[in-house]
Amino acid sequence: MKVYLDNGGTTRVDDKIAKEVYRIMTVDYGNPSSVHSVGEEAKLIVEKARESVAKKVKALPEEILFTAGGTESNNLAINSLIDKKKNHIITSGIEHPSVRETCKNLANQGYTITFLKPSKEGIITAKQVETVITPKTSLVSIMHANNEIGVIQDINAIGKVCKKKKVNFHVDAVQSFTKVDIDVKNVDAMSFSSHKIHGPKGVGALYMRKGLKLKRIFFGGHQERNLRAGTENVPSIHGFGLAVKEKQPIAQIKKLRDRLIKKVLEIPDTFLNGSKERLCNNVNITFKFIEGESLLMHLDMKGISVSTGSACSSRTLEPSQVLLALGLKHEEAHGSIRFTLSKYTTEKEIDYTVSELKKIVKKLREISPLGK
Secondary structure (H helix, E strand, C coil): CCCEEEEECCCCCCHHHHHHHHHHHHCCCCCCCCCCHHHHHHHHHHHHHHHHHHHCCCCHHHHHEEEHHHHHHHHHHHHHHEEEECCEEEEEECCCCHHHHHHHHHHCCCCCEEECCCCCCCCHHHHHHHCCCCEEEEECCCEECCCCCEEEECHHHHHHHHHHHCCEEEEEEECEEECCCCCCCCCEEEEECCCCCCCCCEEEEECCCCCCCCCCCCCCCCCEEEECCCCCHHHHHHHHHHHHHCCCCHHHHHHHHHHHHHCCCCCCHHHCCCCEECCEEEEEEEECCCCCCHHHHHHHHHHECCCCCCCCCCCCCCCCHHEEEEECHHHHHCEEEEEECCCCHHHHHHHHHHHHHHHHHHHHHCCCCCCC
């Protein structure tokens, strides 16, 4: 049996969307910058997708910019909302690498970065943010839902604090988009990605509140309102727009998530990482006395695909920065596995995974040098 439980890394493209993307590539393949009818049709396709993204987060279409994905959106937002005269940035110790590494790079350029420590459950509070804001703070960047542990932050409360203090607020919503209701009324910039929601890879979007100035990193043509040069990826943008419209079976996924948590925690010496208030599809478990990489490989041999953390970091041997920030010991962080479900996940797949997991954990503990 093949079981894919790494949907936090990427998702299978919806069949209907894949067919539509192919149709755009082979039928409506015009360049949106062309003034003839084929080009005009392509432009209309892009604008319809823009409207879909905007409507989902209660934004204006002109506030949505298409990008190559979440990483570009995060980089664009952070670099656009900072100020050399107000060179203090606040973020958290559990951000995605595309935020964390951008902030570290800015630290090398003279910016002061405050990395807020989350609670043991992975929560960053509005009070924490307010406490560290200074007259020199130009930006707060806090993710909506963590990519490794799925914990959801109260971005509305944090946004209200930032608005009161007149500080820009950016949110990485790559994991939460379409899984959690979002309203950008208290947010200045927000990042999204297509391939996390059954759309094609290579496309994302950035919401930037009207009136704020985006700092260009590409120069050339006048695409995307003269903000991002280069011919638009029309097929993928179209696919992204369609994925946004698809209704996610949240209750169904959540039921399977809870079933998985309950059954996995029946295994001795395991615990759930992060708050129970988490994304509908996320389960992150620590298995004591076992190396996570070894567990991952044994599961893979049984046809079960999981992750030891963020897909952007999974090929490193370093323990998860997110789990360490929660207070886990190095060996505990190394022994953690992330299971992420989707609308395609079935109860049969969950039960098969748990059955194989129990046998593998027992076997690995018997030969583990970590011991009890």
